[in-house]
Amino acid sequence: MNIVGILETGSSMIDNGKSFVNISTAQQLLKKGTSYVSTIYANTKDVENASLFSQRLQQLTKYKVEDWTVTNADLLAGDKTRSAMMSAISLSILLVASFGIYNILSATIAQKINDIAILKATGYTGTDVIFIFCNRGTNHGTDRYNNWLAFWSWINRNHAKKFTWVALSGIFPFISKVEYFLQVFFWAFFITLCAGFFPARKAANVDPVSIFRK
Amino acid sequence: MHIKSTVLEVREISKYFTDPVKFQVLKNVSFQAYEGEFLTLIGKSGSGKSTLLYCLSSMDTLYEGELYICGTKLTGLKSNQLARIRNEKIGFVFQFHYLLPEFSCLKNVMLPALKLGKHSPKEIEERAYQKLEILDLKDQALKPASKLSGGQQQRVAIARALINDPKLIMCDEPTGNLDSKNTQIVFDIFQQISKENNQTIIAVTHDMDFARNSDRTIEMADGTIVSNGNGFNLRSE
Numbered sequence A: 001m002n003i004v005g006i007l008e009t010g011s012s013m014i015d016n017g018k019s020f021v022n023i024s025t026a027q028q029l030l031k032k033g034t035s036y037v038s039t040i041y042a043n044t045k046d047v048e049n050a051s052l053f054s055q056r057l058q059q060l061t062k063y064k065v066e067d068w069t070v071t072n073a074d075l076l077a078g079d080k081t082r083s084a085m086m087s088a089i090s091l092s093i094l095l096v097a098s099f100g101i102y103n104i105l106s107a108t109i110a111q112k113i114n115d116i117a118i119l120k121a122t123g124y125t126g127t128d129v130i131f132i133f134c135n136r137g138t139n140h141g142t143d144r145y146n147n148w149l150a151f152w153s154w155i156n157r158n159h160a161k162k163f164t165w166v167a168l169s170g171i172f173p174f175i176s177k178v179e180y181f182l183q184v185f186f187w188a189f190f191i192t193l194c195a196g197f198f199p200a201r202k203a204a205n206v207d208p209v210s211i212f213r214k
Numbered sequence B: 001m002h003i004k005s006t007v008l009e010v011r012e013i014s015k016y017f018t019d020p021v022k023f024q025v026l027k028n029v030s031f032q033a034y035e036g037e038f039l040t041l042i043g044k045s046g047s048g049k050s051t052l053l054y055c056l057s058s059m060d061t062l063y064e065g066e067l068y069i070c071g072t073k074l075t076g077l078k079s080n081q082l083a084r085i086r087n088e089k090i091g092f093v094f095q096f097h098y099l100l101p102e103f104s105c106l107k108n109v110m111l112p113a114l115k116l117g118k119h120s121p122k123e124i125e126e127r128a129y130q131k132l133e134i135l136d137l138k139d140q141a142l143k144p145a146s147k148l149s150g151g152q153q154q155r156v157a158i159a160r161a162l163i164n165d166p167k168l169i170m171c172d173e174p175t176g177n178l179d180s181k182n183t184q185i186v187f188d189i190f191q192q193i194s195k196e197n198n199q200t201i202i203a204v205t206h207d208m209d210f211a212r213n214s215d216r217t218i219e220m221a222d223g224t225i226v227s228n229g230n231g232f233n234l235r236s237e
Helices: A011-018 A024-030 A047-060 A074-110 A113-121 A126-158 A180-203 A209-211 B048-054 B080-087 B106-118 B121-134 B148-164 B180-196 B208-212
Strands: B006-017 B023-033 B037-042 B064-069 B088-093 B170-171 B200-204 B215-219 B224-228
Touching: A011 A074, A024 A180, A047 A209, A074 A126, A074 A180, A113 A126, A126 A180, A126 B080, A126 B215, A180 A209, A180 B170, A209 B180, B006 B200, B023 B048, B023 B064, B023 B106, B023 B200, B023 B224, B037 B080, B037 B180, B048 B170, B080 B088, B080 B106, B088 B148, B121 B148, B170 B180, B180 B200
Parallel strands: B037 B200, B037 B215, B088 B170, B170 B200
Antiparallel strands: B006 B023, B006 B064, B215 B224
């Protein structure tokens, strides 16, 4: 027998314990006939459809059909925990970033309190003041969203298809789903709206007389 | 002599300060201001003249009594309604100019009109140029407000007060920060706008010359009016 190639997956448990031979060699090693097959692996075009196919195949055969989500249930459970942790981390980063913007706007309002007072004296209402600062806040949000988008497109174009030792596929898992972009935009917008609204509400209640009489 | 219509009417206004102890600042103050009148409020510091002005301005709403501007009762209105009335009917000039330093003079003048929204931004810009021209500032229009001298800044503030053609212009020590030359300029402008545009000016001042040359002077002491020019200088139609 000749070794024709070495496959490395990055996991030494698999690399040190597995080898691949063609099916007739395997049948000979097991001293079985050419009709002997223990397991058939089938790929579906879309991984998410695997369980649907397994149900359909089960109706055609008396042998046991199992899709990858059942076989790797423990891995998937781990995946769930990981994504929950990722969400928690992302949320705390989001919170820290929004507090940054909140602080910037609070400082701006403290600094611009005279300007706010004169706006209110000349007929601008509290709602107008809130609008101005929420507008500033969401400007920060959309700016950061655009920065993220630019970074994402750069990394997607230049690095997404590069081979790295990541998991089983070997490339970074880049998924371009519209809903992800919408989600990112929503959070960027919403959190900066809040970061603008709370200091703005304080500014809106400023009594101009107390400023002018100082 | 023809008496002109009343622009502002104050009926029995009283005001209290509660901090640190309850203290009556204004005691049943009543007076009227007429169209085209240049009125000054004088009095020692602590006499309540500024407090009265801020009650008249509709920014201070914690008073007893009634306040009418152009026939509309302001007492008891909600803050948004008051803001609207201030925007349309009252112009303000303070001791400090309170211009937005990042904005050009032109933008500063345009701001109240943009809020009012009676004209298109294009027209507002044109009107702002006109107002700046009256105040001899047309060539400074596009400079940032922070780059102007004190006298010029105060004139820009006056242009801002005039942009919506308000019936009333209220001033708190408008010349308090100016030298005598600029004080004279500001006085002449006020004289001119009250005469030519028939706008009423109410100014709180310490400057006796300024007060003496106005149409009428109300003197206050301890929260009451001690002398009211009573319209002796009122011009006839």
